[in-house]
Amino acid sequence: MAPERKVKNSQVQRRTSQGSNSYQTRLSAWKVREDLNDSKSISKHRKNSVVEDFEHGDNQVEDALQIAVRYFEKGPIKTAQRKDKTLERHFKTVENVAWKNGLAPEGIDILLNVALSGRFGSAVNTRIFKCMIPATLISEDSVVKAVSWLCVGKCSGSTKVLFYRWLVAMFDFIDHKEQINLLYGFFFASLQDDALCPYVCHLLYLLTKKENVKPFRVRKLLDLQAKMGMQPHLQALLSLYKFFVPTLISVSLPVRKKIYFKNSENLWKTALLAMRQRNQGLAPEPLKLMLGNVCPVKRKWNSHSVIPVLNSCNYSKESGKKGMNLSDFFSSNGSFPLEQLKSFPQLLQNIHCLELPSQMGAVLNNSLLLHYINCVRDESVLLRLYHWLSQTLQEECIWYKVNNYEHGKEFTNFLDIVIRAECFLQEGFYSCEAFLYKSLPLWDGLCCRSQFLQLLSWIPFSSFSEVKPLLFDHLSRLFFTSTIYFKCSVLQCLKELLQNWLLWLSMDIHLKSVTNSPLETTLGGSMNSVSELIHYVGWLSTTAMRLESNSTFLLHFILDFYEKVCDTYINYNLPLVVLFPPGVFYPALLSLDPSILNQLCYILDRYRKNLTAAKENELVPKTKSEFSFSSKTYQEFNHYLTAMVGCLWTSKPFQKGLYIDAKALEKAAVAEYKNSLNLVHHPAFMSYTVSFLLQEWPEERTVNMSSVRGKKWNWYLEYLFSEGFQGLKLFIQSSIHHSSVP
Amino acid sequence: MSVLRPLDKLPGLNTATILLVGTDDVLLQQLAGSMLKEDCASELKVHLAKSLPLPSDVNRPRIDLIVFVVNLHSQHSLRNVEESLHHVDSTFFLGKVSFLATGAGQESHCSVHRNTVVKLAHTYRSPLLFCDLEVEGFRTTMAQRLVRMLQICAGHVPGVSALNLLSLLRSTENPSLEDL
Numbered sequence: 001m002a003p004e005r006k007v008k009n010s011q012v013q014r015r016t017s018q019g020s021n022s023y024q025t026r027l028s029a030w031k032v033r034e035d036l037n038d039s040k041s042i043s044k045h046r047k048n049s050v051v052e053d054f055e056h057g058d059n060q061v062e063d064a065l066q067i068a069v070r071y072f073e074k075g076p077i078k079t080a081q082r083k084d085k086t087l088e089r090h091f092k093t094v095e096n097v098a099w100k101n102g103l104a105p106e107g108i109d110i111l112l113n114v115a116l117s118g119r120f121g122s123a124v125n126t127r128i129f130k131c132m133i134p135a136t137l138i139s140e141d142s143v144v145k146a147v148s149w150l151c152v153g154k155c156s157g158s159t160k161v162l163f164y165r166w167l168v169a170m171f172d173f174i175d176h177k178e179q180i181n182l183l184y185g186f187f188f189a190s191l192q193d194d195a196l197c198p199y200v201c202h203l204l205y206l207l208t209k210k211e212n213v214k215p216f217r218v219r220k221l222l223d224l225q226a227k228m229g230m231q232p233h234l235q236a237l238l239s240l241y242k243f244f245v246p247t248l249i250s251v252s253l254p255v256r257k258k259i260y261f262k263n264s265e266n267l268w269k270t271a272l273l274a275m276r277q278r279n280q281g282l283a284p285e286p287l288k289l290m291l292g293n294v295c296p297v298k299r300k301w302n303s304h305s306v307i308p309v310l311n312s313c314n315y316s317k318e319s320g321k322k323g324m325n326l327s328d329f330f331s332s333n334g335s336f337p338l339e340q341l342k343s344f345p346q347l348l349q350n351i352h353c354l355e356l357p358s359q360m361g362a363v364l365n366n367s368l369l370l371h372y373i374n375c376v377r378d379e380s381v382l383l384r385l386y387h388w389l390s391q392t393l394q395e396e397c398i399w400y401k402v403n404n405y406e407h408g409k410e411f412t413n414f415l416d417i418v419i420r421a422e423c424f425l426q427e428g429f430y431s432c433e434a435f436l437y438k439s440l441p442l443w444d445g446l447c448c449r450s451q452f453l454q455l456l457s458w459i460p461f462s463s464f465s466e467v468k469p470l471l472f473d474h475l476s477r478l479f480f481t482s483t484i485y486f487k488c489s490v491l492q493c494l495k496e497l498l499q500n501w502l503l504w505l506s507m508d509i510h511l512k513s514v515t516n517s518p519l520e521t522t523l524g525g526s527m528n529s530v531s532e533l534i535h536y537v538g539w540l541s542t543t544a545m546r547l548e549s550n551s552t553f554l555l556h557f558i559l560d561f562y563e564k565v566c567d568t569y570i571n572y573n574l575p576l577v578v579l580f581p582p583g584v585f586y587p588a589l590l591s592l593d594p595s596i597l598n599q600l601c602y603i604l605d606r607y608r609k610n611l612t613a614a615k616e617n618e619l620v621p622k623t624k625s626e627f628s629f630s631s632k633t634y635q636e637f638n639h640y641l642t643a644m645v646g647c648l649w650t651s652k653p654f655q656k657g658l659y660i661d662a663k664a665l666e667k668a669a670v671a672e673y674k675n676s677l678n679l680v681h682h683p684a685f686m687s688y689t690v691s692f693l694l695q696e697w698p699e700e701r702t703v704n705m706s707s708v709r710g711k712k713w714n715w716y717l718e719y720l721f722s723e724g725f726q727g728l729k730l731f732i733q734s735s736i737h738h739s740s741v742p
Numbered sequence: 743m744s745v746l747r748p749l750d751k752l753p754g755l756n757t758a759t760i761l762l763v764g765t766d767d768v769l770l771q772q773l774a775g776s777m778l779k780e781d782c783a784s785e786l787k788v789h790l791a792k793s794l795p796l797p798s799d800v801n802r803p804r805i806d807l808i809v810f811v812v813n814l815h816s817q818h819s820l821r822n823v824e825e826s827l828h829h830v831d832s833t834f835f836l837g838k839v840s841f842l843a844t845g846a847g848q849e850s851h852c853s854v855h856r857n858t859v860v861k862l863a864h865t866y867r868s869p870l871l872f873c874d875l876e877v878e879g880f881r882t883t884m885a886q887r888l889v890r891m892l893q894i895c896a897g898h899v900p901g902v903s904a905l906n907l908l909s910l911l912r913s914t915e916n917p918s919l920e921d922l
Contacts, residue, residue, distance in 0.1 A: 442846050442872045446883040477869065480910045481887040543910060546901050547894075 068093040072114045095131045102135030102275050109142040116146050118154030125159045129166050133271045140176040147183055157195055164199035169268045171206050184212050201233035202261050209380045210244045218248050273395060341368055360384045364421045374425055390431035397439055415451035428458035437470045445478045445486055453489055457496035461504050464532040484554055487544050491557040494537050498564055501530055506572040527576050534565055534578045542583030552593045558584055559599045566603050569610040577610050577629060579636045594684040602727030605734050607637055647677040649736055680708045692719045744798045747831040748838050751804040758896035759787040759803045763826055764811030765819040769875045776885035784898045794826035806896040807838050812859055814845040814852045837904030838895050839868045844875040869911035
């Protein structure tokens, strides 16, 4: 087996030496096992090594590293006293390099071999694992070899656990995953081991593709679950299986659960973070933001971003050869280098042979790849993206690293990019939702406000009652104690959330037969969830009006929300009409601001049109759906309508709808109250009445408002319409018969 | 020793008084400073105490809101708050007590689990706020929120009472994140 491997390895070296071709395989010398002294000559032609920027040509460090690695490779020397000292010395060398620059793929290959071959004790193995930090990538072959060591049975249980944890942490840095996926069966069999189970589950969670889901595996998993109880890791895998093949799994799994694996178990977190930043710094020039094609980005992405630079491994392999011809290109692997993908026609031509980058995060910055993701029906692609995203979001979040506050700007930029990708794909990412679950309770409501609220408005549609305790309860607590501006932005964000949900649902109804949505809810259930959201906002609005003493500014935002709500039946073709609560209606009706009243008239008119349309559809027996609105909705609407007509038009304000006992009015000593809320005398319109009278009859000495009736009333209406009260116009045209001019 | 009661004194004209209780003197002072900087129609008074009971021989105004500050990085601070709570009259818990947990951001430094504070607040039926007081930006927003709460608790916002606010802020039985 050995000679064959060697050949393969040299290939891997070339493949993994990625990015700019200056990434020479600086540690390739390790593979030349004959003579250690060779290292001098090798270090000479390592001139273009990028890493040298950091080491300033300090070859000694590298030589020491090679010696150290050789030492590990050869195994311990038996004389105990000397062994400890040299071992320590070599460890220091390796650890220093690993933490500073990371190890090259070859180094990792060797160390992995050493750690799993059982040549050293498990304490040493642990230490080796901890410093196995890649400089750039890890070759798939090393992982395959490592797995083969597991079969030999030379390493202890704890080393195995550590290996799996390492594999999960480094998953994104493995250059290819096809061969690893072929080992799926082997990994699956390791689930038997109780100690390994959680980590293997996590690995399988990352690795699973649709074709891996088989009935016998499902059975095995269910057996395991019966044996071990509801473990989060098993649930994760099961729900993934269910996601891929819903027909195979009939057990119900909690939908709400979205955090299955704790990131805190990642031992290599800081090292990976440092590595990512280092690699960004190394990149010759930051890739142009290609999303700019869609919506122009003014800000330039600075130095080291969180999002990895796009590079496909195959590309660098090919670019190494100067005289490459076309047939070479096609025969080699057949996939199109992502770096060369610059235009939409290119995407169309090569769509069959694109291979997504090994670090999925790079996709976020590239609108063409987002297009690609959008049209490939491969759930595993999205799952990979989600996994990367949830890890990054958690690592980057500012209030997890209070000491590093300058970091905030970078985090904001990152969130902006994520949000732009969500807007572009018109869908929310589950990992963002899970991130909100975790961070919203700690949020102060100010830092990254616009980003957080936008993330919130992109929450994927789900059952409201399940999301409420996780998100909206925390949000309402912030809402009630924060400033009026915060309240307005929250209402704005909830309006966008509602719009997104309505759009998804209206699409979903038509696509129901095509896609199998993971939620599997009925239309009735979905409508219920949306109406709960609307009622929640109604509750927020009513209380906010009280807290902010009926602020007009706030009322504008509330009515904006209801402008969306009142049109659900006609605009989105969804069987849902929810009216506003009295706590919104009456303050709006009695508002001092004419534009509020105008907006209220518009909304009431739209409600009327929606309800009429619904009623008409109900009367046609064929189209009669299972959803009919309860008579309560109509009653409520009629109640509001009578109150409004009574106030504004017929001058009978407190009889129907807005009822106030005559005795109470008497006690209040309001002599003339009947007219006081009609279109002429309403406080919001009074200034218009006066200017109307002054304009039409400038010679009159006194302004007599009560004179506006009969013909004058109609002229006055024309005047109001000409002043731009379109909502009022619509309302009067539809809801009031013109014979009844007062 | 004396038990603190909410209604044993008459309110001062247009004054709202808050009492911050916690072991981190520096943080409390900074928070008090940020609160006093806030623009507010009522006259604000901020009292600081390391622990309760308060000395009885001092003349102090009526206290409208008590905020117990728990530093999640120190067990001592939690125990201190737990003991101080015994010296508060039960009627205070009708909306005039609030808990503030600081330091939740740095999970690795926490010696008090977040759920412990959540349970504590739940036991006393009082709202719990999270804020890393060490960061100035966070502190300022928290000060702003506390001032708003204080104004309501002092009765300076028409139509809303402390009890009313409590019912709005009260947490339902939340599933803890650990179960997720």
